[in-house]
Amino acid sequence: MTDKLVCKYCQSESVIKYGKYKDTQYYLCKSCGKKFSNPDAIPKMQYSTSKVADAISMYFEGMSLKEIRRNFIQQHNDYISDVTVLNWVNRFTDLAVAESKKHIPDVGSVWVADETVLNIDGKNIWLWDIIDAKTRFLIATHMSVTRTSEDAEQLMKLAYERTGKIPRVIYTDKLRAPANEPVKSWLTYDMLLLETAVICHHKRLAEILFEALRDTPFKTTGFWYPTCVARHFGGAASLLNRFEEARKYYQEAIKVCTEMRFRPELTLTLLQLAELLIEHYPQEKSEAIAHLDFCIKEFRDMKMNTYLERALKHKDIMKA
DSSP: OOOOOOOTTTOOSOEEEEEEETTEEEEEETTTOOEESOTTBOTTOSSBHHHHHHHHHHHHTTOOHHHHHHHHHHHHOOOOOHHHHHHHHHHHHHHHHHHHHHOOOOOOSEEEEEEEEEEETTEEEEEEEEEETTTOOEEEEEEESSOSHHHHHHHHHHHHHHHSOOOSEEEOOGGGOOTTOHHHHHHHHHHHHHHHHHHTTOHHHHHHHHHHHTTOOOSBOOSSSOOBHHHHHHHHHHHTTOHHHHHHHHHHHHHHHHHHTOHHHHHHHHHHHHHHHHHHOGGGHHHHHHHHHHHHHHHHHHTOHHHHHHHHHHHHHHHO
16 A cells, blocks of 8 residues: 655645656645655755755765765666755754754753864863763854863753753762862862852752851862852852852852952952842942952953943933
């Protein structure tokens, strides 16, 4: 039993034969009035979907355009051009990418993160990946010319936007941490996860991590992700509406960063403290403005433009 012929434009079954031209059978749809030759082909395309799919598959398996053309001649007696194959690849790859962005993957709560350094034309490029441990689904990829906390944070943001969830556990290769820093290397990712939870306003996860980590003896997160632990605790406490506790952590972070001459972290701490004062201590507006003025100058000097825009926005709101 064969499938009934349907119009490839309107899916109507009111299709009749409409003559031949050079041994090619043509059809006419009585419903929409359109003519076509190959009922299996995509509208306005001559070749069937199976042949187009074969060509794209061969391309992504590493075959050259000339090899694909030769294969089509041998297998199908179709003399397609190199340009035709390339046009198929470009067209349907773009469509596949667009459709994949609409898909929300069903991943587990255990992820694996890693980064690889590539030397391209004498310059180091870092490729960051996060995959789901159970399904091996590639959740997010990020490429950067630096290896900073902002790059790691960007990877986590991309993963959260892709899945809409935050993992329970992230396994890493400890990012090639020295042998004398095994504990701190795990603290690095715990703090990164805590910071992501705060940014995403995931109170439950932030509370779990905050309570689990708050007794750590470390003041910073280590050589790879050098941030101030107390600043992250201040952000978590603020999210959990424990404002006095948050303020104490920010004061501790200011002390640590000042003693270490940790300029970026000191400025970030003062920005977060200013935001806390603006929202929950309006009577201390003058102190908040002083912190913002300091932050704006420092962020501008350090070219930390994302945080500069954030500080300027608060300053403009307070002027209004």
